[in-house]
Amino acid sequence: MAMTRRSIWFSLRGSLWFIPAALMALGIALALGLVQLDIWLDAQDIKRIPNAMFAGPEGARQILSVIAGSSITVAGVIFSITIVTLSLAAAQYSPRVLRSFMRDRVNQWVLGILVLVFVYNLLVLRAVRTDDDGFVPQISLWFGILLVFVAIGFFIAFIHNTAVSIQAPEIVSRITDEALEALEAVRHTAQEDKSASISKDLPDPHLLAQLSWRTIPSRESGYIQDVDVSGLFDIACHHDVILHVILPVGEFVVEGRPLVRASCPNTLDDELIKKVQQKFGINSYRTVGQDPAFGVRQLVDIALKALSPSMNDTTTAIHCVDYLSVILHRAAKVEGLPQTHRQGGKLRLITPRHETAHFIDLALNEIRQSAQGNVAVLLRLFRLCRQVREDTSNPVLRRHIREHIELLSENIDRHVACPHDRRVLRESSQRAIEAGPAS
Numbered sequence: 001m002a003m004t005r006r007s008i009w010f011s012l013r014g015s016l017w018f019i020p021a022a023l024m025a026l027g028i029a030l031a032l033g034l035v036q037l038d039i040w041l042d043a044q045d046i047k048r049i050p051n052a053m054f055a056g057p058e059g060a061r062q063i064l065s066v067i068a069g070s071s072i073t074v075a076g077v078i079f080s081i082t083i084v085t086l087s088l089a090a091a092q093y094s095p096r097v098l099r100s101f102m103r104d105r106v107n108q109w110v111l112g113i114l115v116l117v118f119v120y121n122l123l124v125l126r127a128v129r130t131d132d133d134g135f136v137p138q139i140s141l142w143f144g145i146l147l148v149f150v151a152i153g154f155f156i157a158f159i160h161n162t163a164v165s166i167q168a169p170e171i172v173s174r175i176t177d178e179a180l181e182a183l184e185a186v187r188h189t190a191q192e193d194k195s196a197s198i199s200k201d202l203p204d205p206h207l208l209a210q211l212s213w214r215t216i217p218s219r220e221s222g223y224i225q226d227v228d229v230s231g232l233f234d235i236a237c238h239h240d241v242i243l244h245v246i247l248p249v250g251e252f253v254v255e256g257r258p259l260v261r262a263s264c265p266n267t268l269d270d271e272l273i274k275k276v277q278q279k280f281g282i283n284s285y286r287t288v289g290q291d292p293a294f295g296v297r298q299l300v301d302i303a304l305k306a307l308s309p310s311m312n313d314t315t316t317a318i319h320c321v322d323y324l325s326v327i328l329h330r331a332a333k334v335e336g337l338p339q340t341h342r343q344g345g346k347l348r349l350i351t352p353r354h355e356t357a358h359f360i361d362l363a364l365n366e367i368r369q370s371a372q373g374n375v376a377v378l379l380r381l382f383r384l385c386r387q388v389r390e391d392t393s394n395p396v397l398r399r400h401i402r403e404h405i406e407l408l409s410e411n412i413d414r415h416v417a418c419p420h421d422r423r424v425l426r427e428s429s430q431r432a433i434e435a436g437p438a439s
Helices: 005-013 018-043 056-092 095-102 105-127 138-165 168-192 205-209 229-239 270-278 292-307 314-333 356-371 375-391 395-415 419-434
Strands: 197-199 213-217 222-227 243-245 258-263 280-283 340-343 346-350
Touching (some): 056 138, 095 292, 229 243, 292 314, 314 356
Antiparallel strands (some): 197 340, 222 280
16 A cells, blocks of 8 residues: 555554564663673673572573563463453444554553563573583673563553553543644644645636646555645645645545646656655555544544444443534634645645534534434534534534534434423524624
């Protein structure tokens, strides 16, 4: 799959092997380095730490063997617990949340530390000689024992982290934080190139219609994970063309289908096409790095799972709606995201963005359809709409939210049987309609 540098780094962060592999390499380096230090000290006949505790080479070998065997056993147990946790999260919440668990730094570091302890002690064990001149690398041995205490501390942290991270409020909170970070990253991505003049308004469509456009196809099928906006801007300036990115991050693209349009009266050269295609990270799954809408998607999926007859977990659905209001609050405060990039007043790049209305539709439509007569969830949805209306003075966005309020109100007469519940819901609906921008 095609990947930019940022998407490669994001994938490494979300893998369970990167940090353990790095710590394993560190363990090899530490073992070789400290053993060589012990050999040098022994050759210089320098007095070192007494080895009475280890009862000679045989005792040292036993200690190292026990540490190495125990550490790899515990690593296997932790790996099993991690797999069970991932399976539970996928079944109870949503398969989309698995990568959030895989990015958990505690899990990665615990596995890495245990692998480090195993590799380190295994290599130090090879240096212990039981011949007539018996040799015990004492500094290396004491350092191996110190690593055991470090590993125990990480193991305790792992147990605590696993117990906390599997709870629904913690999951939705973590997803929300990632979505907010992505939303902020999208706002500042274009500012990486200081030579670009950024605007939130699209250029005149009549002007664009007068240009000759050539399409650059996608090299493969998959989800757009990342777009190097700064790199595309540089390409457009260097080749004196206008680049128009057709699909936003998070959308699915089919191999051979248009990915970018370039304003060029002649046929595009292969070098330009290849350069543009390399600025897109495309893979088989979505990530939240530059795609805040995927964070909304995950929260909606968890809410739908909670509202399903098999789960019937209203509280988890309410948690999701509450945290969706956090994302929509931040999105409503953004008066449009940068879409045009100019060099000295000359248009160079157009990038599509998911606007706040898209986030609102994604957050409300499917939950509304599944909530139906669930009074508690409907009340939370009305409150969410009221808060978003208070967060924005944009008349178009306010009308869009009102349409959702009216759609929610239709559920009152259709699915709510209790007169008291209907009255409470209508009052909440009216408050949402009357809500104005907060001063």
